[in-house]
Amino acid sequence: MQNTHMLFHSVHQLSRELSKHLNDALEPFGLYSSQWAVLFVLKQEGTLTQKELCEYLAVEAPPMTRTIQRLSRQGLVEQHQGADKRKKYIMLTEKAIGKFPEWEAVVMEANHTLLKSFGSQSQEELQALLTEWLGMIKQESRGKGRGKQQ
CATH class of the missing domain: 1.10.10.10 (Winged helix-like DNA-binding domain superfamily/Winged helix DNA-binding domain)
Incomplete structure (x- = not known):
């Protein structure tokens, strides 16, 4: 994008x-x-x-x-x-x-x-995208947190 x-x-x-x-x-x-x-x-x-x-x-x-x-x-x-x-x-x-x-x-x-207004498939797709994105953000944050402690 x-x-x-x-x-x-x-x-x-x-x-x-x-x-x-x-x-x-x-x-x-x-x-x-x-x-x-x-x-x-x-x-x-x-x-x-x-x-x-x-x-x-x-x-x-x-x-x-x-x-x-x-x-x-x-x-x-x-x-x-x-x-x-x-x-x-x-x-x-x-x-x-x-x-x-x-x-x-x-x-x-x-x-x-x-x-x-969202069908169940759209809801599932949105949930999957948000879960994936949130997981990546949290993983990146944990990586930065470990870097600070070293």
Whole structure:
């Protein structure tokens, strides 16, 4: 593609529109897409350290700290210190576990609305492309990270 600026601009705009759409769907619950991402990962993966959440979601520590604090004030996550006092373990509360199916249903409906114009084959192709691209980006990032530590 000759103009990669347009490709990346389009991807960035798509990301913003997807977040906005998700924010609209989650608004009745007092949640934002960034909070949903944390809740979803904790539901899928279980208890994680704050650092693991940052790495998984590719979010810097300060915004993750703010998101976790908001979720904690809402009674949706709990923080526990590990034996190593520098590690904070984050987990869903019973309240969050109970409400999760309702949030997930709204998110799934929002996702379905956005994808309904794509056939299943197009969705599978898009998923494959995005998974491949994300994998390459993460692999490159890990390579750079190892270079810094040497």
